[in-house]
Amino acid sequence: MMKLLKNCRLHSPMDEGMDHLLVAGEVIVLRGEQALALEGSGGIESADMEGRMVIPGLVDCHAHITGGGGEDGPESRVPSVDLGAFTAAGVTSVVGLLGTDDLVRTTGELVVRARALMAEGLSAWCYTGGYHVPPVTLTGSIRADIVHIDRVVGVGELAVSDHRSSHPTDQELIRIASEAHVAGLMANKAGVLHLHLGDGKQGMDPLFRVLRDSDIPARVLQPTHINRQPALMDEAMEAARRGCHVDITAFPEDPSHADVPAAEALARYLDDNGPSGRISVSSDGGGCLPHFDDHGHLHSLDVGRPDSLLLTLQKLLRSGRPAETVLPAFTCNPAELLKLPRKGRLDVGMDADLVVLEEDYAVRDVMARGQWHWRDGQQRLFGTFEKPGRKTD
Incomplete structure (x- = not known):
């Protein structure tokens, strides 16, 4: 499914204020009101960042x-x-x-x-x-x-x-x-x-x-x-x-x-x-x-x-x-x-690699290549020999 991340306090890494991101596959494909307008469409999973800081x-x-x-x-x-x-x-x-x-x-x-x-x-x-x-x-x-x-x-x-x-x-x-x-x-x-x-x-x-x-x-x-x-x-x-x-x-x-x-x-x-x-x-x-x-x-x-x-x-x-x-x-x-042109920033065409921070800058969510590895402080994706059950600090 495509993923809509709405109400992000975006730092890309410059402060770009409140924004919305649409992710398809591993890539950010839309930003702003164009992305938000697709909320509720079939095949789109919506997640509200509630104004949290989102960084690359x-x-x-x-x-x-x-x-x-x-x-x-x-x-x-x-x-x-x-x-x-x-x-x-x-x-x-x-x-x-x-x-x-x-x-x-x-x-x-x-x-x-x-x-x-x-x-x-x-x-x-x-x-x-x-x-x-x-x-x-x-x-x-x-x-x-x-x-x-x-x-x-x-x-x-x-x-x-x-x-x-x-x-x-x-x-x-x-x-x-x-x-x-x-x-x-x-x-x-x-x-x-x-x-x-x-x-x-x-x-x-x-x-x-x-x-x-x-x-x-x-x-x-x-x-x-x-x-x-x-x-x-x-x-x-x-x-x-x-x-x-x-x-x-x-x-x-x-x-x-x-x-x-x-x-x-x-x-x-x-x-x-x-x-x-x-x-x-x-x-x-x-x-x-x-x-x-x-x-x-x-x-x-x-x-x-x-x-x-x-x-x-x-x-x-x-x-x-x-x-x-x-x-x-x-x-x-x-x-x-290192000539990694799709890394290090959050914009259309860049890889969907991002971190969502709480008010005290603790990590809440982590997305790598369009997949949630961490959500709400809980690890979702694990390495081949890792054990489930880890939490962020």
Whole structure:
């Protein structure tokens, strides 16, 4: 059945006031009075949003959909992330990647997991490669992976400034970025090089040297974890002003760690007049979050969760930040960088990916590709191995 969503306080992500949406299949086909006029017609299921805030589904551009970890032995490998963990957090589009373990976990596994999430109703893509050089691929070539494999949109997360990286040379980074860029042109995909930033002494210098010494367009280079340290935030601002898209990680908040909380990081970026279209926030969901001492010894371990993305957005909205200033970092900005033209906004012709929020910004309903995954705080659609009975907070 077609679905009429009436009386939506629509943020697309700009504030567009009260509106009505008609969904057919996976797509928004009508808006406004034209949509409302069809209420009561055969084959249309009507749902009254009663003036609640309706936002685009969140686009999580960095998640370990097959699970991360492995830094503390095989027992520290994190399981893959279930469908419901994403949809409960309002995430309707996700990009999976490999991290430290790009040996046992593979690009092939990522592609299959992305396709599984697609079959379960989410929208999912992935990167080829991982922390190390040469990047692990499925076909033996970065360009072939991006050009020939539907789900692969770029390379990542390649690690720099981290003791776990393979310490790539400037020429290796330039070559990999070039492969990603050219493949993106050939396949009309993003072709980005998604760069993991660690706590190393070089900070973002490797990225700046690539910009200085090559003709690689700045938009190809996307550093993530820019809020890992306050100093990286300053460098990220410079990178964004030079044309890079930079990504904040919604780490679990812990006062004992040096990272800048994601909500604070985004607020600081916007207040300092960072380019508004070149910033995103991602969850690192399913990723292992280890903390090492100065000798490289592991002293604590945590796991990234998709709901950290939602919690960050809620914190910003509850602090009084206007929705139209913060929502792009969670929706249209990553969608535009990743060349996902039907994601990140709510308009005719866009995919019907949306989240309905209560007055306190708690999630009430989630629709992905035209299907209700959550209604009235209850999960309706489940992953193949999920158990019914979950509720949103």
